[in-house]
Amino acid sequence: MYKIVKKQTLNQAVELMEIHAPYVARKCEPGQFIIIRVDEDGERVPLTIADFDREKETVTIIYQVVGYTTELLSKKKEGEYVQDFVGPLGQPAPLHKCDRVIGVAGGVGAAPLYPQLRKLAKMGVPVDVIIGGKSAEFVILKELFEEFCDNVYIATDDGSLGTKGFVTTVLEEQIKAGVKYDEVIAIGPLIMMKNVVKITKEYDIPTMVSLNPIMIDGTGMCGGCRVNIGGETKFACVDGPDFDGFKVDFDECMQRQGMFKEEEHQCRIGRGM
Amino acid sequence: MANMSLKKVPMPEQDPNVRNKNFEEVALGYTKEMAMEEATRCLNCKNKPCVGGCPVNVPIPAFIEKVAAGDFEGAYEVITTENALPAICGRVCPQENQCEGKCVRGIKGEPVGIGRMERFVADWHMAHAKETEVNIDKNGMKVAVVGCGPAGITCAGELIKKGYDVTVFEALHKPGGVLSYGIPEFRLPKDLVAKEIESVQKLGVDIETNVIVGRSITIDELMEDGYKAVFVGSGAGLPRFLNIPGENHLGVYSANEFLTRVNLMKGYKFPECPTPVKVGKKVAVVGAGNVAMDAARTAKRLGAEEVYIVYRRSEEEAPARLEELHHAKEEGIIFKFLNNPAAIKADENGWVKSMEVIKQELGEPDASGRRSPRPIEGSNYDLDVDTVIIAIGQSPNPLIRHTTPGLDTQKWGGIIVNEETMETSKDGVYAGGDTVTGAATVILAMGAGKKAAAAIDQKLQGK
Numbered sequence A: 001m002y003k004i005v006k007k008q009t010l011n012q013a014v015e016l017m018e019i020h021a022p023y024v025a026r027k028c029e030p031g032q033f034i035i036i037r038v039d040e041d042g043e044r045v046p047l048t049i050a051d052f053d054r055e056k057e058t059v060t061i062i063y064q065v066v067g068y069t070t071e072l073l074s075k076k077k078e079g080e081y082v083q084d085f086v087g088p089l090g091q092p093a094p095l096h097k098c099d100r101v102i103g104v105a106g107g108v109g110a111a112p113l114y115p116q117l118r119k120l121a122k123m124g125v126p127v128d129v130i131i132g133g134k135s136a137e138f139v140i141l142k143e144l145f146e147e148f149c150d151n152v153y154i155a156t157d158d159g160s161l162g163t164k165g166f167v168t169t170v171l172e173e174q175i176k177a178g179v180k181y182d183e184v185i186a187i188g189p190l191i192m193m194k195n196v197v198k199i200t201k202e203y204d205i206p207t208m209v210s211l212n213p214i215m216i217d218g219t220g221m222c223g224g225c226r227v228n229i230g231g232e233t234k235f236a237c238v239d240g241p242d243f244d245g246f247k248v249d250f251d252e253c254m255q256r257q258g259m260f261k262e263e264e265h266q267c268r269i270g271r272g273m
Numbered sequence B: 001m002a003n004m005s006l007k008k009v010p011m012p013e014q015d016p017n018v019r020n021k022n023f024e025e026v027a028l029g030y031t032k033e034m035a036m037e038e039a040t041r042c043l044n045c046k047n048k049p050c051v052g053g054c055p056v057n058v059p060i061p062a063f064i065e066k067v068a069a070g071d072f073e074g075a076y077e078v079i080t081t082e083n084a085l086p087a088i089c090g091r092v093c094p095q096e097n098q099c100e101g102k103c104v105r106g107i108k109g110e111p112v113g114i115g116r117m118e119r120f121v122a123d124w125h126m127a128h129a130k131e132t133e134v135n136i137d138k139n140g141m142k143v144a145v146v147g148c149g150p151a152g153i154t155c156a157g158e159l160i161k162k163g164y165d166v167t168v169f170e171a172l173h174k175p176g177g178v179l180s181y182g183i184p185e186f187r188l189p190k191d192l193v194a195k196e197i198e199s200v201q202k203l204g205v206d207i208e209t210n211v212i213v214g215r216s217i218t219i220d221e222l223m224e225d226g227y228k229a230v231f232v233g234s235g236a237g238l239p240r241f242l243n244i245p246g247e248n249h250l251g252v253y254s255a256n257e258f259l260t261r262v263n264l265m266k267g268y269k270f271p272e273c274p275t276p277v278k279v280g281k282k283v284a285v286v287g288a289g290n291v292a293m294d295a296a297r298t299a300k301r302l303g304a305e306e307v308y309i310v311y312r313r314s315e316e317e318a319p320a321r322l323e324e325l326h327h328a329k330e331e332g333i334i335f336k337f338l339n340n341p342a343a344i345k346a347d348e349n350g351w352v353k354s355m356e357v358i359k360q361e362l363g364e365p366d367a368s369g370r371r372s373p374r375p376i377e378g379s380n381y382d383l384d385v386d387t388v389i390i391a392i393g394q395s396p397n398p399l400i401r402h403t404t405p406g407l408d409t410q411k412w413g414g415i416i417v418n419e420e421t422m423e424t425s426k427d428g429v430y431a432g433g434d435t436v437t438g439a440a441t442v443i444l445a446m447g448a449g450k451k452a453a454a455a456i457d458q459k460l461q462g463k
């Protein structure tokens, strides 16, 4: 059992938890993730490691309440426990020194992006970020990014905060305005990452994306998380979750992610949620 | 005078048309009377060919003699001198290639039902035996075991009895390895696996779940933490795919994913248990080993109307246990031998709608002595299916070899060991089970765990 040492609501659908997990906290690096099981018989659900504290042996997760398991998790209170918490899983993000990097986050994608940009900033790389959301209340972690980003751009679908429009609009504006980026890191919904890559391919800016296919074990045992990278099958849980955006077959990823759509719905109905 | 019946005493089973709709155990096991009767078929051969066929040398005629006399606890003691998990082996050993394959009674008629009696004795013990307190003198040394499958459990059980402090690190949330996530309930009840694991825990073995060695902690770090030796029993969990077009379509699973969803995550109880599993109306399972049979029979139980086994060789080469092939047929699984998948086709939404198959014929025997199949030109046809399950084998997960400097492995990933001692190229590190041999059997994994425990003890005691 793993103790929830802190819980915080970031907005109506996004919450943060700090969980006591010594093994994970000791070794994790930005870009890696954990798998959580809320209770006995629960589903195994992957979540990115948003932050960690090696001394307190805690790991921070930030999750959006989208379905059965995340709802169950959000019912847990500070001081309570979750059944299983395993990691760190996946490869650390391949971060390297360069002249300028821009991060592009869609919705809860800001959570996994945050530790990557912060690490780059610590390495001395100047970083900018674009955070997108449906509306102002879905833009998360703005203040945290402001601590180390040179520029924090916001884009909302309804214009309630920052630019009205998509993150891609802002990205293209910056590139057109002549800002030179050595690399783009995009994390968010598949469709967003696909559109970011469309732009960065045009301008030939290397782009890393973080994939979130459906996973079970997270150790390379089931193959359920397989993704097509440059024509080769890779397991996102061991080879990823970060991949070269130019090589990802986004359409296949989107199709595969929908495989259990009906069941996810039925699951909530079946259990009266 | 021995009982000269040519046939084994039959073991009661659930009716095929009932059991193919439930997850209860198929074979119901012998009664006391049946076991005692079957025991009288054993000739108590002097040279004991059966024992030679058992990878862990269970003293077969000696335990059977006790069964015949009605001394089941005595029989249990005899078996467990060599085999720590008889309830499991009695159920899943490929007896026809091992103990029973060597039994002289099998020359004319059926061999002695060694597996069935072993199962009976173990089940009897579980139901009747009283707890006995064990006092083990601790020697103050600690040993780590990686992976809680049959190899790891056996190694841990042996070492704890020798006085070591033993911690088993398991990646998943549940111990048991393939016994928990792979082999289905109807063949190996999970309660029974849990009991076997509890019994080593009662001896003092500490099982830490949710620790992935290589990620959560490395083997070098375990050594630094004071573990005097490490046994790696991490199995062969990496599923192989066919590398044919269409393998990433919706509705294509590896057998591991399909069985894990059902067994480990209890997908058969969806939606009470929230991990879903989707089984179509027509399912093709590719392969003909135990894993394929388990996947096919599970699909049938989850409501698939037609389930095919598609295998490129002939029935003779099918690697599954005889009993599983036989049970699968009884349950209405349709076998397509000498058929090889060429492509998987999808509908406009990306869901599987058919599998293109090429018929095969057998050529000359190859180096392994098996006649290898070759395609019959122009024989391609489309098999209408909406789910495809790939069960063509597994290889060892690369995680440990990638994170353990100094550990030599085969090209295909297996850890290289000295077969006498199970020592690897890295000092203090031992390995055994599927991670060394590639996907094999429960009993071989146990044998390896036991051998390693003996070698570890010898080394650490400076013998």
Ligand SMILES: Cc1cc2nc3c(=O)[nH]c(=O)nc-3n(C[C@H](O)[C@H](O)[C@H](O)COP(=O)(O)OP(=O)(O)OC[C@H]3O[C@@H](n4cnc5c(N)ncnc54)[C@H](O)[C@@H]3O)c2cc1C
Pocket (backbone or CB within 6 Å): A033, A043, A044, A045, A046, A047, A048, A049, A062, A063, A064, A065, A066, A067, A068, A069, A070, A071, A108, A111, A112, A211, A212, A213, A214, A215, A216, A241, A257, A258, A264, A265
């Ligand atoms: C490597 C990785 C890192 C992730 N990091 C985060 C994160 O930091 N914060 C966050 O909010 N979400 C993250 N996700 C997504 C998160 O795992 C899903 O939102 C969660 O599983 C939904 O579960 P549910 O039962 O609440 O919803 P469901 O009702 O089961 O599903 C809702 C949505 O989640 C997707 N989903 C369902 N099960 C899984 C699964 N096992 N794996 C992946 N996606 C699934 C479905 O396709 C669907 O779109 C990550 C996913 C991956 C693979």
Ligand SMILES: Cc1cc2nc3c(=O)[nH]c(=O)nc-3n(C[C@H](O)[C@H](O)[C@H](O)COP(=O)(O)OP(=O)(O)OC[C@H]3O[C@@H](n4cnc5c(N)ncnc54)[C@H](O)[C@@H]3O)c2cc1C
Pocket (backbone or CB within 6 Å): B092, B093, B094, B146, B147, B148, B149, B150, B151, B152, B169, B170, B171, B172, B175, B176, B177, B178, B179, B182, B183, B184, B211, B212, B213, B214, B233, B234, B235, B236, B237, B259, B290, B291, B294, B321, B397, B399, B400, B432, B433, B434, B435, B439, B440, B441, B442, B443, B445
């Ligand atoms: C569906 C199926 C049916 C089978 N049927 C039969 C049968 O009828 N008869 C028979 O004899 N054999 C059968 N087998 C084969 C048999 O189950 C295996 O040969 C046996 O389980 C191997 O044991 P093992 O201990 O080496 O590995 P496993 O049982 O695979 O256990 C390895 C354990 O190590 C864990 N692990 C892996 N990597 C790490 C890590 N880095 N850190 C921590 N833990 C880790 C895994 O999660 C797993 O729990 C079957 C296999 C399958 C898949």
Ligand code: SF4
Pocket (backbone or CB within 6 Å): B053, B054, B055, B056, B057, B058, B060, B083, B089, B090, B093, B095, B098, B099, B100, B114, B115, B118, B443
């Ligand atoms: S352990 Fe397996 S091979 Fe050995 S006697 Fe028992 S059933 Fe036969």
Ligand code: SF4
Pocket (backbone or CB within 6 Å): B041, B042, B043, B044, B045, B048, B049, B050, B051, B060, B061, B102, B103, B104, B105, B112, B114
């Ligand atoms: S070979 Fe068969 S008959 Fe002979 S001792 Fe073994 S089990 Fe009994």
Ligand code: FES
Pocket (backbone or CB within 6 Å): A214, A215, A216, A217, A218, A219, A220, A221, A222, A223, A224, A225, A226, A235, A236, A237, A238
């Ligand atoms: S989640 Fe099972 S292999 Fe990646």
